[in-house]
Amino acid sequence: MNSINISKNLATYAVYKEIYDSKKDSYDIISEFIKSSIHSRTKYQFSSQDIVAYLKEDFDFDIPESIIKTALKRLGAKREQGIYSIPQVNIDGGNIIVDSKQKEITDNNEHIIRNLYSL
Numbered sequence: 001m002n003s004i005n006i007s008k009n010l011a012t013y014a015v016y017k018e019i020y021d022s023k024k025d026s027y028d029i030i031s032e033f034i035k036s037s038i039h040s041r042t043k044y045q046f047s048s049q050d051i052v053a054y055l056k057e058d059f060d061f062d063i064p065e066s067i068i069k070t071a072l073k074r075l076g077a078k079r080e081q082g083i084y085s086i087p088q089v090n091i092d093g094g095n096i097i098v099d100s101k102q103k104e105i106t107d108n109n110e111h112i113i114r115n116l117y118s119l
Helices: 005-023 027-042 050-059 065-074 087-091 099-116
Strands: 078-080 083-085
Touching: 005 027, 027 050, 027 065, 050 065
Parallel strands: none
Antiparallel strands: 078 083
């Protein structure tokens, strides 16, 4: 595992913990990560299996589809014939907490990891 992956994983877990500490439950936290994945792809129609794959790819999360479905409901996603849709304004108009916090933490982690490798 290279330093970028280590930094990304550390940042993901730090973001999860920070959101959890702000008194959000697990579904709300997962919803925030879903918003980030949707926003980064600008895809507003998808299946729950797509979201499972996005979260695995983006954050190395392995979350059961049943939990994803509940989190999507919390985001206000509408389901029709197995395809979920979320109005773009629900994603783009809101603050994407994960993106900003992950960038900040990743930058800090990369600096620390670079310093460790240079020792």
